Amino acid sequence: GAVVSQHPSRVICKSGTSVKIECRSLDFQATTMFWYRQFPKQSLMLMATSNEGSKATYEQGVEKDKFLINHASLTLSTLTVTSAHPEDSSFYICSARAQAYRRDRGIYGYTFGSGTRLTVV
Amino acid sequence: QKEVEQNSGPLSVPEGAIASLNCTYSDRGSQSFFWYRQYSGKSPELIMFIYSNGDKEDGRFTAQLNKASQYVSLLIRDSQPSDSATYLCAVRGYSTLTFGKGTMLLVSP
Numbered sequence: 478g479a480v481v482s483q484h485p486s487r488v489i490c491k492s493g494t495s496v497k498i499e500c501r502s503l504d505f506q507a508t509t510m511f512w513y514r515q516f517p518k519q520s521l522m523l524m525a526t527s528n529e530g531s532k533a534t535y536e537q538g539v540e541k542d543k544f545l546i547n548h549a550s551l552t553l554s555t556l557t558v559t560s561a562h563p564e565d566s567s568f569y570i571c572s573a574r575a576q577a578y579r580r581d582r583g584i585y586g587y588t589f590g591s592g593t594r595l596t597v598v
Numbered sequence: 599q600k601e602v603e604q605n606s607g608p609l610s611v612p613e614g615a616i617a618s619l620n621c622t623y624s625d626r627g628s629q630s631f632f633w634y635r636q637y638s639g640k641s642p643e644l645i646m647f648i649y650s651n652g653d654k655e656d657g658r659f660t661a662q663l664n665k666a667s668q669y670v671s672l673l674i675r676d677s678q679p680s681d682s683a684t685y686l687c688a689v690r691g692y693s694t695l696t697f698g699k700g701t702m703l704l705v706s707p
Binding site: 483511519520521522523526568570572587588589590591592594 | 641
């Protein structure tokens with residue numbers, strides 16, 4: 478089936494520094510990638526949608542200058558948390574949508590990365 | 599605003615029983631519906647998806663969809679302790695998924 482690789486799985490950084498999270502689709506081309514954030518005991522909240530080669534679309538309340546998203550190729554999207562603060566500590570998860578629905582390959586359209594646990598101290 | 603509602607639980611069932619998880623959604627234009635399982639500290643993993651009204655079975659799992667009632671459910675037969683997790687209902691509109699808060703399922707041995 479479709480695999481999305483997300484790195485790092487866990488990162489601890491100091492307040493004020495920036496952190497980059499990578500999301501790669503390994504065996505399919507992802508035209509669209511989604512970035513979610515999940516606080517403890519909460520649901521996944523969509524932060525932004527990125528399409529290859531164009532600017533990301535951010536959800537209401539998400540600061541685009543703080544959460545920089547780059548989707549330079551069909552297999553790679555990155556999320557950079559700039560000037561991180563303790564309140565940015567969360568579980569960040571990417572999700573990729575395949576270019577085409579290929580049921581015989583188990584690609585149902587949405588595949589999640591393994592997530593990144595960010596702790597800002 | 600699109601909403602997906604789930605009972606937060608926990609839903610406790612004994613091993614071998616049927617677990618029934620429910621979800622309602624507000625957007626009548628929703629096109630497809632997904633059930634994900636999420637273990638603590640892990641990313642969600644897809645269990646099933648359903649597009650059409652009725653039932654869809656896959657092993658021990660059955661998804662049920664009733665678009666008129668804007669209701670989707672997941673039945674887990676012969677529940678196992680390893681099924682203990684949070685189950686997320688997700689609804690797709692045009693291109694994005696909207697998630698419910700999830701229902702915690704606890705299967706006791």
